[in-house]
Amino acid sequence: MSLLEVFDRFKIDIAVTGESGAGKSSLINAFLGLNPDDAGAAPTGAVETTKQATMYQHPNLPQVRLWDLPGMGTPSFGSKSYVKTMNFDLYDMFMVVISERVRENNMLLVDEIEQQKKPYYLIRTKIDNDMRSQKKKKQFSEIHELDQMRQDCKKYLKEKKLDPHVFLVSAIDTQNYELQKLTDTFKDEVSQLRAELFSSFLDKMLHGGWIKARYATNHIQQTRKLQAEDITTLHNMYERTGFGAAKVSVVLQALSHFQLDVAVLGETGSGVSTFVNALIGLENEECGAASVSISNPAMSLGYPDVRFWDISGIEGVMDYSMYEMKQVMNWYDFCIIIVSDWQKARHLKLAKAVEELRKHYLLVQTKVDCHLQTQSELCCDETDILDGLRAQFTQEIQMAKLSEKQIFLINNLDRSDVFETYEENAREAPHFDCPNYCKRIEDIQLGKQKIIC
Numbered sequence: 001m002s003l004l005e006v007f008d009r010f011k012i013d014i015a016v017t018g019e020s021g022a023g024k025s026s027l028i029n030a031f032l033g034l035n036p037d038d039a040g041a042a043p044t045g046a047v048e049t050t051k052q053a054t055m056y057q058h059p060n061l062p063q064v065r066l067w068d069l070p071g072m073g074t075p076s077f078g079s080k081s082y083v084k085t086m087n088f089d090l091y092d093m094f095m096v097v098i099s100e101r102v103r104e105n106n107m108l109l110v111d112e113i114e115q116q117k118k119p120y121y122l123i124r125t126k127i128d129n130d131m132r133s134q135k136k137k138k139q140f141s142e143i144h145e146l147d148q149m150r151q152d153c154k155k156y157l158k159e160k161k162l163d164p165h166v167f168l169v170s171a172i173d174t175q176n177y178e179l180q181k182l183t184d185t186f187k188d189e190v191s192q193l194r195a196e197l198f199s200s201f202l203d204k205m206l207h208g209g210w211i212k213a214r215y216a217t218n219h220i221q222q223t224r225k226l227q228a229e230d231i232t233t234l235h236n237m238y239e240r241t242g243f244g245a246a247k248v249s250v251v252l253q254a255l256s257h258f259q260l261d262v263a264v265l266g267e268t269g270s271g272v273s274t275f276v277n278a279l280i281g282l283e284n285e286e287c288g289a290a291s292v293s294i295s296n297p298a299m300s301l302g303y304p305d306v307r308f309w310d311i312s313g314i315e316g317v318m319d320y321s322m323y324e325m326k327q328v329m330n331w332y333d334f335c336i337i338i339v340s341d342w343q344k345a346r347h348l349k350l351a352k353a354v355e356e357l358r359k360h361y362l363l364v365q366t367k368v369d370c371h372l373q374t375q376s377e378l379c380c381d382e383t384d385i386l387d388g389l390r391a392q393f394t395q396e397i398q399m400a401k402l403s404e405k406q407i408f409l410i411n412n413l414d415r416s417d418v419f420e421t422y423e424e425n426a427r428e429a430p431h432f433d434c435p436n437y438c439k440r441i442e443d444i445q446l447g448k449q450k451i452i453c
Ligand SMILES: Nc1nc2c(ncn2[C@@H]2O[C@H](COP(=O)(O)OP(=O)(O)OP(=O)(O)O)[C@@H](O)[C@H]2O)c(=O)[nH]1
Pocket: 019, 020, 021, 022, 023, 024, 025, 026, 027, 043, 044, 045, 046, 047, 048, 049, 050, 051, 069, 070, 071, 072, 125, 126, 127, 128, 129, 169, 170, 171, 172, 173
């Protein structure tokens, strides 16, 4: 196991805290893209609802755990004992949720988090409510009201010379206000924080002396950020290689900013854009879909550190020499070569260039439905047609002296094939490669690790 693999398992814990009824659980649901009635959503309500700290896994950041804490200032969780009862030591970062006003309790929370020297955001929620009531004023200006609210939050912080991020959000009206800004800022900052925490843990464990090392290790085990065997692995690795925690820190910091550039290449009309849109979860005609281009990469929530570049019209590039083609390809870390017709020689030449550059790539045949339609008039069973298609491809790959590759058969227009649950797909259409393809897309992440190593 490599150091990076251990890091990949390292968890980070974010506590969502605030007064009772402030909207903590609703914020978590909005943040995770869940409706209050969805299975797995945090329970919300007009009465004291959250009675114990409950963990929610971030769907797109697998190592990020959000903790919904009970509210402060109820008979069950009085303000004075709240911080102790909630054991703030267990968490790495906080979201302090405020509604309507900044109150003394909120500042008590901020003081405690500051004392623990941990990062936090101040989130004023239920902005939709505020706006609705303010709109009744004759001289209503949304910008002015929002500014007032922000200043109100910042006023108390400024007195203490503090300057955390302040977000004004609504868990009900998620499209307006700053929920998106909160999501983007969090995504950017949390991976860096995770890298810092892991390096700091390594530093304490390896170079901190007996007491510090034991304290740090106990904390990591108590909070289940790593398993005992991971810690043993780290010790063994250190004994074998003597890696420096400082060097690891530099690599992890770089990794937290790392963007993997994935080129999706194909001939004009081969379905490159449709494929990219499917990857980022947009319909072709949806806002944002058409704007993806060679100069404007697509970002997917599912793969926050991957940029997908839409490069159709490769027939133009193919007129260049192999050297020129490699120069173009060299810019990307990973390639997905889209094949939609029988001009495969062109695509195999491209695959050759990518292989010679020692980059990772996938071969994807799109528009399989069209192929099935034409072939089924001639003969037989769908499974046989698809097996035949795959066999023919395999043969051509061998003839082109490329390394052994599986071809992924995709029907872009039927999203269910690409994105619906693996099991269902596998049951209903076992001959389609779609479930398999979804799994293989994870290789993109693996490709990233290989580049770093
Ligand atoms: N209009 C509006 N209502 C909200 C918003 N956020 C929460 N609410 C409502 O406020 C009430 C309390 O929300 P919760 O999310 O349960 O609050 P909480 O802080 O988790 O409450 P406890 O767990 O009991 O401490 C519920 O009725 C929510 O529907 C919001 O942004 N806008």
